[in-house]
Amino acid sequence: MRKELEEAYGFLFEKELLDEIVENGTIKTASAGDKIIEIGEYVTGMPLLIKGAIKILREDNDGDELLLYFLERGDTCAMTLSCCLGETKSEIRAVAETDTTFIMIPISKMEEWTAKYKSWRNFVFESYHSRLSEMLDAIDAIAFLNMDERLMRYLRDKAKINRDETIHSTHQQIAYDMHTSRVVISRLLKKLELDKKISLQRNQIKVIDL
Amino acid sequence: MRKELEEAYGFLFEKELLDEIVENGTIKTASAGDKIIEIGEYVTGMPLLIKGAIKILREDNDGDELLLYFLERGDTCAMTLSCCLGETKSEIRAVAETDTTFIMIPISKMEEWTAKYKSWRNFVFESYHSRLSEMLDAIDAIAFLNMDERLMRYLRDKAKINRDETIHSTHQQIAYDMHTSRVVISRLLKKLELDKKISLQRNQIKVIDL
DNA sequence: CCTATGCAGTAACATGAGTTACAGAGTGAA
DNA sequence: TTCACTCTGTAACTCATGTTACTGCATAGG
Secondary structure, three states, X not given: OHHHHHHXXXXXXXXXXHHHHHHHOXXXXXXXXXXXXXXXXXXXXXEEEEEOOEEEEEEOOOOOEEEEEEEOOOOEOHHHHHHHHHOOEOOOEEEEOOOEEEEEEEHHHHHHHHHHXXXXXXXXXXXXXXXXXXXXXXXXXXXXXXXXXXXXXXXXXXXXXXXXXXXXXXXXXXXXHHOOOXXXXXXXXXXXXXXXXXXXXXXXXXXXOO | OHHHHHHHHOOOOOHXXXXXXXXXXXXXXXXXXOEEXXXXXXXXXXXXXXXXXXXXXXXXXXXXXXXXXXXXXOOEOHHHHHHHHHOOEOOOEEEEOOOEEEEEEEHHHHHHHHHHOHHHHHHHHHHHHHHHHHXXXXXXXXXXXXXXXXXXXXXXXXXXXXXXXXXXXXHHHHHHHHOOOHHHHHHHHHHHXXXXXXXXXXXXXXXXXX
16 A cells, blocks of 8 residues: 555655555555445545546436546545535545545544644645635536537546546446436537547547547 | 624634634625625635625636625635635635625634644634535536526525525626526516516515525 | 347427517606 | 616527437347
8 A cells, every 4th residue: 555655645745644544544446437435425434546537426306417527646535525524424426437546544533634744734625625626617617618618628538537538438428427418419529520529439439639 | 803703703713713813813894796806816815704795706708707605604715715725816706795794814824723723623624515515506506407496596595695585686686696698587587476486676576485 | 140239320399598679667867 | 857777578589408209330149
């Protein structure tokens, strides 16, 4: 655990804190597509992402989803964090976007470290700041952009997160993430292909110039 | 300042912290409609709301607005807070919804108190938690609700925040807050009136049953 | 090789929301 | 009282998005 931890967080945390994390944390893994936290579940700990990416989703009354943002190495889930401290239920769903490794920190340590380590406090505040920014970006996208622009944004983000210009998704999966219907996505993707911004094959979308 | 501070925050903070707040904070007031923070401005301090209410808005590229949420007595602006710590520019606009009184805390003290007072830490985390929740509510509204449901939600919130079942706004003002057009709001308000949920007069809307 | 299934393409239509335009009512200042 | 201005009501239209329905192709598993 030590090595991965240092690679992802070594420059952030002092030695003693890293020691404590190794001592108290437990390594967890999840495969692409695995559900990590479900809405309404009590949160048992806080994840420090070591490898891979996680997508954070909100759900409406009909059970349909909306992607809020992605988490990457070095990130933690401020939403989870927030839930831990308040000991409330999760308001979001977290799903592994790729194969993922993270360290689970038990809630009990969080309050302690917040008092003890300045670097931990800064990390926590920095996380909140990042997550608030990403929520704002999500709001901007939903409130101010049309579907075609949102779709381009989605494809860009997805390619970046997966470090792969070819996106391996069906139109239906994209529609779920964006809280719209498959037909709409197919229509817009086809338009993007005609504009030479992407190329389409079955189960994959290659980003050319977005 | 002491008296108002104790009324709004006495049950949260210990005596020494209250002393420090009185010593370092400065009382500010704003009249309904006054701009308190503008997008892109550097944030000079963190406001503790004593009296009144503030609305927090996001802006699109055309300069049009979208109401995110309201702040009330006992609240602080986590967004501001987040900006303070990161020393970045404000990502939102804050406008006094009613006549408002608040205490400005200089940035310099915030980091210090976070280390020193557990109650302050809890307050800050609690604020982040509330604000994240409110952002989620805002996202739910925009992404999952139709205009008529959003409008009902807006009217309910507005009546609650102002502690007044009669809302003193023009249709145009509501349209700005909701990032839509006046005609749309007029149309929907008229429908709500026909459903006996509100009654309409010039410059005011009386909530009957929402 | 054949067939069931999932995926993508597309047309035709429904609907909510935004836009333009205009009329009439309310209000305040001269 | 009159005039100018703001606010509201409403019609008629456009447009983006969502829905339904059907097609044919790709692929995997027998």
